[in-house]
Amino acid sequence: MYKYSYRPYTSGDENSINDLYAKITGRIRSKAAYFWQWQNAPGGKGEVWVIEAELPNGQKMLIGHHGIMPVRFSYGQDDLLFGKTENTFVHPDFRSKILYPRFERRFAYHYENRFHALFSTLGPRAAIRQRQAQGYVSEHLWKTYIWGLRPLSDIYYLISYYSKRYNKSAEMFIPVVKNESDSYTRLPGINIRCYNDHDALFIDFFRTFWSSVKRSYPVTPSRYHEDLKWRFWDNPYISYQSLILDSELYGSAMAVISNTVPGTIRVDDFIVEHPKSKSFRLLFEALITWARMHGAYRVIFTTTSDSVDWVGHESLQLQPNFSFARRIYDIFAKSDVRMPRKICTNGQVFGITCSNWFVTSMIFEGIS
Amino acid sequence: MFTIESIRQAIKDAGVDINPDTLPLDGEFRNFGLDSLDMFNIFVEIEKLNGSQISDDIIGELTSIKSIFEYLNK
Numbered sequence: 001m002y003k004y005s006y007r008p009y010t011s012g013d014e015n016s017i018n019d020l021y022a023k024i025t026g027r028i029r030s031k032a033a034y035f036w037q038w039q040n041a042p043g044g045k046g047e048v049w050v051i052e053a054e055l056p057n058g059q060k061m062l063i064g065h066h067g068i069m070p071v072r073f074s075y076g077q078d079d080l081l082f083g084k085t086e087n088t089f090v091h092p093d094f095r096s097k098i099l100y101p102r103f104e105r106r107f108a109y110h111y112e113n114r115f116h117a118l119f120s121t122l123g124p125r126a127a128i129r130q131r132q133a134q135g136y137v138s139e140h141l142w143k144t145y146i147w148g149l150r151p152l153s154d155i156y157y158l159i160s161y162y163s164k165r166y167n168k169s170a171e172m173f174i175p176v177v178k179n180e181s182d183s184y185t186r187l188p189g190i191n192i193r194c195y196n197d198h199d200a201l202f203i204d205f206f207r208t209f210w211s212s213v214k215r216s217y218p219v220t221p222s223r224y225h226e227d228l229k230w231r232f233w234d235n236p237y238i239s240y241q242s243l244i245l246d247s248e249l250y251g252s253a254m255a256v257i258s259n260t261v262p263g264t265i266r267v268d269d270f271i272v273e274h275p276k277s278k279s280f281r282l283l284f285e286a287l288i289t290w291a292r293m294h295g296a297y298r299v300i301f302t303t304t305s306d307s308v309d310w311v312g313h314e315s316l317q318l319q320p321n322f323s324f325a326r327r328i329y330d331i332f333a334k335s336d337v338r339m340p341r342k343i344c345t346n347g348q349v350f351g352i353t354c355s356n357w358f359v360t361s362m363i364f365e366g367i368s
Numbered sequence: 369m370f371t372i373e374s375i376r377q378a379i380k381d382a383g384v385d386i387n388p389d390t391l392p393l394d395g396e397f398r399n400f401g402l403d404s405l406d407m408f409n410i411f412v413e414i415e416k417l418n419g420s421q422i423s424d425d426i427i428g429e430l431t432s433i434k435s436i437f438e439y440l441n442k
Binding site: 001002003004095096097098099100101102103126129130133 | 398403404405407408409411424425426427428429431
């Protein structure tokens, strides 16, 4: 019989945490990536709790992990701190030996007062069920929008998918996205500037834009310079391109995009100056036009059902869309992937609820 | 003295998706589709019945009605 104990993270644990992470997920995470994720975020150090088993020889082995990443959010003028559940895992040999929910309940008692709200993003059904048992509400669905930018976009996607799967290069068969920095594209009524991670760091627009627009937004992640720097420009996994869209008629917008699948642009974040007018739609259309001009055949944008309700469904019903597969999928497939959320006692005084959030892929870490 | 019936009642009170009256005494809970969250809810009720917490070290060994009965009555 083993003896079990739990404690918060101490320096040095990252090695055994990464070992267990690799065992569970198959992914190797470096120490630098661990510290980026759990120690260096603008919201502060993560809440990291470990479960240990004392082996017959007296040594302790790390068998479980529960983490809460502090993520800065805004609600109108208020700056808040939310906690994101991440890296919940138990060593496979011990899953039937311990009752993990008991441990998580104890951990939550210690950290919940630090945050205004808690949320999870995606995860195995069992983990989502755990959250619901802890009082999280899973009302809102994740929605992924895909636009095919050219005829044959579905074919290009299939080539790209299978070439990646079989580790072959597909670049001679499909369009590729130009990777550039400090570039300027002029569209009718809208100018678009594009910067890579290194150059974006020094652009004043990204220092001031969020402060000037945040009061127009509901509950949403903060986009202050420190948040953008940590989430995108210092990201150890993915390189991003940060775009500024300027329009005299529709105001400004900021977009952050990534290109991890050849020919596909993922819009990881999109913020406009006037979100509740047709400017969201028109500036997003401009972004898609830019993507097509720069070689992409596909654009993806992930958000939640309440985010879409808030900006307006018509904002994302953009044409043309050459992806027939996507249209068929949208008709027949019923997505049931939800985003669990919980308002903590500290958050209730700000009037925030589990609905009416504006959320993008920004709240993932870019780990595919 | 705790009875088998009181343990079956605690399982019912946990609200899990199984009829405890049909559970064999030595049937492993996980073999009947109960996951860790179901077990958590069951042991919340068992601890209420017992009047005290059950140690994490022991709880993994209590995998059937029979093992719970023997533990509570030791």
